[in-house]
Structure formats: structure tokens, C-alpha cells
Amino acid sequence: RDGKELRTEILVKKGALRNLSVLAKDFLPQSCHGAVNFLVTDTIIDPIYGDLVVDGLRNAGLTVFRIIVPADSADVSGEASGEPHKTTAVMLKCCDEIIANGVSKHSCVISLGGGVVNNLCGVIASLIYRGLSLVHITTTTMGMFDAAIDFKQAVNHPLGKNLLGCYYPASTIIMDPECLASLSERHVLNGISEALKHGLGQSVELVELIAGPLRDHGPAMLRDVDYLERVCKNSVETKCPTLDHYHSSDFNEMVPQYGHAVGHAVEHISWAGSEHKPLLHGEAIAIGMCVSAEIALLLGLCGEDCVEDHYEVIQTVGLPVFVPSSIGLDAIRKKMMFDKHFVQKPVMGLPAELGCLAHRESAGKRSYAWAIEDSVLEAALVANVSRRESVPPPPLSNVSVATVFSQAAGQDCLC
Structure with a gap:
């Protein structure tokens, strides 16, 4: 914003989640190292990556309190989704747990999950003490290609999507393309749509990088981690200039x-x-x-x-x-x-x-x-x-x- 520079470090690295014990203190702001930090994840992601991430953070010498929010393993769309729980009620319950478990102005809110958890944590971090440090560990294409990169944070309202929110950037965003192997094909495409948005609006080269391999080789590319990593890196490079100035x-x-x-x-x-x-x-x-x-x-x-x-x-x-x-x-x-x-x-x-x-x-x-x-x-x-x-x-x-x-x-x- 005017008069203040806001910086976000983005790490795209295969195996990042497996190496958090080495990486954690580098990506978590130094002011948070002695504080209680709060990892927020959901009931879908926690069984897959929760213990791995918590153990990695603790082995790095950090104090971590884990909060698990609801997600539907198979909602009415037929897919795993946290969208019905991206609400003020869930957000306030998380705030209650954070305030009751040792938060200080030096604490960090760490999101582990996709766009819903990333957005939820962005709102939470902006509210408590008028602003805590925010780190995203994003595990979906929606998070990696769009939601986690942005500084727009929001929860839903009965009258519409993302009606309650704020502008609040993360200090660091961790993207491990290996996480994308756990997604359904439909959820891979969910994030690719947002990457394609930036291609259609900014870069015909990004459009071709996304669509060309799928045109030539079909849906099998949606399981190709190297392809998804290329899309991720190019999406970040294309989107980031829209956040500057x-x-x-x-x-x-x-x-x-x-x-x-x-x-x-x-x-x-x-x-x-x-x-x-x-x-x-x-x-x-x-x-x-x-x-x-x-x-x-x-x-x-x-x-x-x-x-x-x-x-x-x-x-x-x-x-x-x-x-x-x-x-x-x-x-x-x-x-x-x-x-x-x-x-x-x-x-x-x-x-x-x-x-x-x-x-x-x-x-x-x-x-x-x-x-x-x-x-x-x-x-x-x-x-x-x-x-x-x-x-x-x-x-x-x-x-x-x-x-x-x-x-x-x-x-x-x-x-």
C-alpha cells in the first residue's frame, strides 16, 4: 500500500514438506521463533500432511499448536471441499482457540491446505492483535496458482462468496508440487482455471504452456508433476506483477x-x-x-x-x-x-x-x-x-x- 513496502517470499520446491526441519526457521519470520505459532489445516489435509508438517516445524525448534477445521470428504459436488465451511462461524472458532492457547503479537498463523484454508487464515491473521505474521503452506493447484499468492483474504456470506474480508499478504508461501499428486483430476483443473485466467488476460505464452500439453497428450498431463510445476512457476511469475504497485x-x-x-x-x-x-x-x-x-x-x-x-x-x-x-x-x-x-x-x-x-x-x-x-x-x-x-x-x-x-x-x- 502507499508508503509501505510489503514483501512476500515464494518458495516452489519439490520435497519442501519433507524438509521442514531444515527449512522452517528460514521461512518463518525470526520474530516468531520464540512464540507459540498456530498451524491451521482441515480434516482432509491433516491425515495426509498434518503430522509431517507439525513434526518438521517442531524438529526445527518451533512451538506449534494445531487447529483442524471441517472439510467434506465428499460434499454435494462429489468432491472433497472446504468451501461450505469458509464461514464467519469457523473463522471465529479458530480465533477462540488461538486466543485461548498462548497467542502473542509475535505469533504466526500458518495455513496448511488449499485456497479455502489459505483464505481463512489470511482473515484470522489480519484480525488478531490487528495483524499477526502469516505463512501459507499450500497443497492444491488453487492455492499454488492463485489463492495463496494473492493478498485478498475472505470468508463467505449467505448472500455471496468472499463478501467479508481484507487485503493482507503472507510473509512467505511454500509450494511443494509433490502435494498435487494427492488431488483428484477435477481439483487439479480447479486451480488450472485460475492460471488460465492470467494467461487469457496477460500472456498467450502461458495459455499455450497450459493448453498445449493437454491438447497433445490429454488428461494424463494432469498427473505429471513436472508439468504442474512448470504451470505453477509460470503462473506465479505472471501473476506477481499485478500485485506490485x-x-x-x-x-x-x-x-x-x-x-x-x-x-x-x-x-x-x-x-x-x-x-x-x-x-x-x-x-x-x-x-x-x-x-x-x-x-x-x-x-x-x-x-x-x-x-x-x-x-x-x-x-x-x-x-x-x-x-x-x-x-x-x-x-x-x-x-x-x-x-x-x-x-x-x-x-x-x-x-x-x-x-x-x-x-x-x-x-x-x-x-x-x-x-x-x-x-x-x-x-x-x-x-x-x-x-x-x-x-x-x-x-x-x-x-x-x-x-x-x-x-x-x-x-x-x-x-
């Missing part, structure tokens, strides 16, 4: 949020009733990116080839591209009103071409944020559903053409 450009917000305005709404609705098949976060974001491309096409910000590339690349990777038939389009539009960027209209980043967001000059400053009229959003959702049903979408004339071109006026699609 964060407030200097809305590009640094629109890229990480690409596909999220629609995606968060679709994800939240998918968990809301038995008539839906719940979507993992990355699956919903993949759908959101396809709808975002449809919006960009309607606004004249990109060509048809960009939209087709979105669908082809995301399907090639193995992620969904269509709004599920059980989810009504009106429900999506209403749920989007709870998006944090909604200001009378949804606001989002949109593509100009693969690997590049559209921008325009506004008051002498380059802007990547686009406010979307409801008629355009509706037309984009209809276009997505029409592709799902293989029915041609309504002609552009059915959309308010005056609205479309007034939004696009002054835009500059060059990257």
Missing part, C-alpha cells in the same frame, strides 16, 4: 478478477439448491471467462476469433464453458449485484484478444474496467446458452445498439 492501475484488479463477476454468481447459485450440480470455483470462473468474451464481442472490443479461442482453449483443458441448464439467467444477473465491483452496473475486465485485456483512455488515464449494461449482459448470457444448445443467438439488433456503441466509444483495443 497494485493501486497504480485498475489493470491490476481487472486481470485477477477476470471472469469472476459472472463466475462468482454462477458458483454461489450452484451451491444454493439440490436442483443444481455444485461447481468448484475454477469451474465457475471458466464459465465466467467465456461469458466475458461474449460481452467483449457484443461491445466490439474483440473479434469472433477471440471468443472461439476462449471456448476452444477452456474445453481443451477440460473445464466447463456453458452456464448449467439448471441455473436461470435472471438469477445470475440478480446475484451479480453483490459483486464488489458492482456500481449500478456490473464492472469487469474484458478481452481484446487472447492474452490481452481491452482498455480505453479516460481523463488521460488508461482504464481496463468496463461497466456493462443489463441488456448486454443478458445478450451475452443468451449467446452462451445458445452455444450450449447449438442454437444461433439472437441478432445483435435485439440488443440496444446505441448502448453498445456508447459503452465502447473511445475504447482502444491495442495492448
Whole structure:
């Protein structure tokens, strides 16, 4: 933030968890070495890595208190998930345990798990004593490729995803690609979606690094630790510049949020009733990116080839591209009103071409944020559903053409 430099060290190392007794004091802030530190993990990760990590930290001479939060071994999505427990109730229970078990201003909160545990610990660390040290040991693609790297921390609210949170960076993030071998194929893809987000918004080279091997060799690559390590390192290198000088450009917000305005709404609705098949976060974001491309096409910000590339690349990777038939389009539009960027209209980043967001000059400053009229959003959702049903979408004339071109006026699609 302005006036204060915040630094995060990131270690990507095979076997890091097996060598914590050697590494721990290097990655834990020195001020924490004599304090009680708090490892937070969940009921899925703890049986796999809990003892290994606790023993490693203690063998390094650190005092560690372990807290285990709930996770579902097979939730209604059919996958292991902590998402239903990313709540204020779980967060406050963790705070109770930390406060009751010797916390001091020198304590560190250490997350061991995926994006849910990483986010939960980020909120906890920011609240106690107005800020404790935070370290992530992340074990999933969602954590390694996106969630743990970011300084956005949040828990869910009944009205929407990630509505309660803060900006709070970890001092260190540990990524051991060997952990990814324990994930289901669906959970591997869950994080790959977020890596692909940065490719589609920033780097066509990252898009090809992700999609090329899967196009050539199929889903077997999702079990290739070397491939996943390459994706991890390149995702970190691509994402990190959006965190530096964060407030200097809305590009640094629109890229990480690409596909999220629609995606968060679709994800939240998918968990809301038995008539839906719940979507993992990355699956919903993949759908959101396809709808975002449809919006960009309607606004004249990109060509048809960009939209087709979105669908082809995301399907090639193995992620969904269509709004599920059980989810009504009106429900999506209403749920989007709870998006944090909604200001009378949804606001989002949109593509100009693969690997590049559209921008325009506004008051002498380059802007990547686009406010979307409801008629355009509706037309984009209809276009997505029409592709799902293989029915041609309504002609552009059915959309308010005056609205479309007034939004696009002054835009500059060059990257």
C-alpha cells in the first residue's frame, strides 16, 4: 500500500514438506521463533500432511499448536471441499482457540491446505492483535496458482462468496508440487482455471504452456508433476506483477478478477439448491471467462476469433464453458449485484484478444474496467446458452445498439 513496502517470499520446491526441519526457521519470520505459532489445516489435509508438517516445524525448534477445521470428504459436488465451511462461524472458532492457547503479537498463523484454508487464515491473521505474521503452506493447484499468492483474504456470506474480508499478504508461501499428486483430476483443473485466467488476460505464452500439453497428450498431463510445476512457476511469475504497485492501475484488479463477476454468481447459485450440480470455483470462473468474451464481442472490443479461442482453449483443458441448464439467467444477473465491483452496473475486465485485456483512455488515464449494461449482459448470457444448445443467438439488433456503441466509444483495443 502507499508508503509501505510489503514483501512476500515464494518458495516452489519439490520435497519442501519433507524438509521442514531444515527449512522452517528460514521461512518463518525470526520474530516468531520464540512464540507459540498456530498451524491451521482441515480434516482432509491433516491425515495426509498434518503430522509431517507439525513434526518438521517442531524438529526445527518451533512451538506449534494445531487447529483442524471441517472439510467434506465428499460434499454435494462429489468432491472433497472446504468451501461450505469458509464461514464467519469457523473463522471465529479458530480465533477462540488461538486466543485461548498462548497467542502473542509475535505469533504466526500458518495455513496448511488449499485456497479455502489459505483464505481463512489470511482473515484470522489480519484480525488478531490487528495483524499477526502469516505463512501459507499450500497443497492444491488453487492455492499454488492463485489463492495463496494473492493478498485478498475472505470468508463467505449467505448472500455471496468472499463478501467479508481484507487485503493482507503472507510473509512467505511454500509450494511443494509433490502435494498435487494427492488431488483428484477435477481439483487439479480447479486451480488450472485460475492460471488460465492470467494467461487469457496477460500472456498467450502461458495459455499455450497450459493448453498445449493437454491438447497433445490429454488428461494424463494432469498427473505429471513436472508439468504442474512448470504451470505453477509460470503462473506465479505472471501473476506477481499485478500485485506490485497494485493501486497504480485498475489493470491490476481487472486481470485477477477476470471472469469472476459472472463466475462468482454462477458458483454461489450452484451451491444454493439440490436442483443444481455444485461447481468448484475454477469451474465457475471458466464459465465466467467465456461469458466475458461474449460481452467483449457484443461491445466490439474483440473479434469472433477471440471468443472461439476462449471456448476452444477452456474445453481443451477440460473445464466447463456453458452456464448449467439448471441455473436461470435472471438469477445470475440478480446475484451479480453483490459483486464488489458492482456500481449500478456490473464492472469487469474484458478481452481484446487472447492474452490481452481491452482498455480505453479516460481523463488521460488508461482504464481496463468496463461497466456493462443489463441488456448486454443478458445478450451475452443468451449467446452462451445458445452455444450450449447449438442454437444461433439472437441478432445483435435485439440488443440496444446505441448502448453498445456508447459503452465502447473511445475504447482502444491495442495492448
